[in-house]
Amino acid sequence: MSGGGGDDPHAGMDMSGGGASGGGDPHAGMSMGGGEKTPVQMDGGKAVVGPLLLAVPKGWTNQPAGGMRKAQWEIPGAKGAAAASLVVFYFGSGGAGGVEENLARWHDQFQPEGGATAVAPKTEKRTVGSMAVTTTEVEGRYVASMSPGSSEKNDEAGWMLLGAILETPMGPYYFKLTGPKATVGAARKDFRALIDTAQLKK
Numbered sequence: 001m002s003g004g005g006g007d008d009p010h011a012g013m014d015m016s017g018g019g020a021s022g023g024g025d026p027h028a029g030m031s032m033g034g035g036e037k038t039p040v041q042m043d044g045g046k047a048v049v050g051p052l053l054l055a056v057p058k059g060w061t062n063q064p065a066g067g068m069r070k071a072q073w074e075i076p077g078a079k080g081a082a083a084a085s086l087v088v089f090y091f092g093s094g095g096a097g098g099v100e101e102n103l104a105r106w107h108d109q110f111q112p113e114g115g116a117t118a119v120a121p122k123t124e125k126r127t128v129g130s131m132a133v134t135t136t137e138v139e140g141r142y143v144a145s146m147s148p149g150s151s152e153k154n155d156e157a158g159w160m161l162l163g164a165i166l167e168t169p170m171g172p173y174y175f176k177l178t179g180p181k182a183t184v185g186a187a188r189k190d191f192r193a194l195i196d197t198a199q200l201k202k
Contacts, residue, residue: 037064040071046199047071049088051168053199057190060086075179078186084179086191093171099134102174106163110140113157128198132167135195137188139181160184164195 039062046053047062049071056062060073071088089096096102103123112118121138142159162184164175177184177191 037066039064043201048201050090050173051170051200052166052173053201054194055197057187057194060190070173075177075183075187075190077180077183079182081180081182084177084183084187086175086177089174089176090171091174095172096174099165099167099172102165103134103136103163106136106161106176107138109142109144110138110159110161111143113141128166128196129200131198131200133164133195133198135162135164135192137162142178156180158182162188162191164191166195166198168200 040047040049042048043053045055047056048054054071056073060075063072063074065072065087068089068091069087070090073086075084075086077083103121107121110118119139121136123134123136125132125134127133137160139158139160142154142156142161144154158181159179160181162175162177166173166175175191175195177187
């Protein structure tokens with residue numbers, strides 16, 4: 001599998017910076033588009049991300065984001081593992097390709113561990129309110145470019161991704177939670193609740 005370089009809008013997470021970075025990846029670890037980085041705004045106790053209202057789990061730390069990164073949270077480490085990071089991306093009404101194309105980019109960043117058989121990604125489609133939502137989960141050795149066009153790659157064993165694509169009236173919003181398997185696995189219930197309770201602002 002390839003590691004998310006070139007034209008990949010889902011490349012690498014740079015955990016040292018609390019976020020993603022990646023080879024040609026609009027979902028990567030740069031502010032993507034410059035501008036001031038600011039924390040997400042709140043409304044009635046919920047985070048406002050574009051047209052979305054999100055009930056963010058307790059213990060998740062909001063971090064400044066900007067450009068195509070519309071929001072970012074750090075998820076505390078579990079079972080002695082390092083922290084993980086959830087980044088929410090938005091690329092305009094046209095998105096960054098179709099849903100299946102984006103899922104494939106995410107999945108391709110994970111390779112089998114130590115020659116073992118690859119763990120098949122788990123993907124589910126459902127409706128949340130009036131929005132079509134696709135969620136996915138994949139694990140393995142995380143290999144993705146460190147920065148757009150870079151030959152340097154992240155190479156992290158024992159990582160996991162929880163992803164979701166929410167199709168809003170303004171276009172798709174991409175949720176990408178990546179980090180050590182212990183931390184991401186422990187955050188699975190909270191991540192699902194975040195997505196399942198997402199609302200469109202009235």
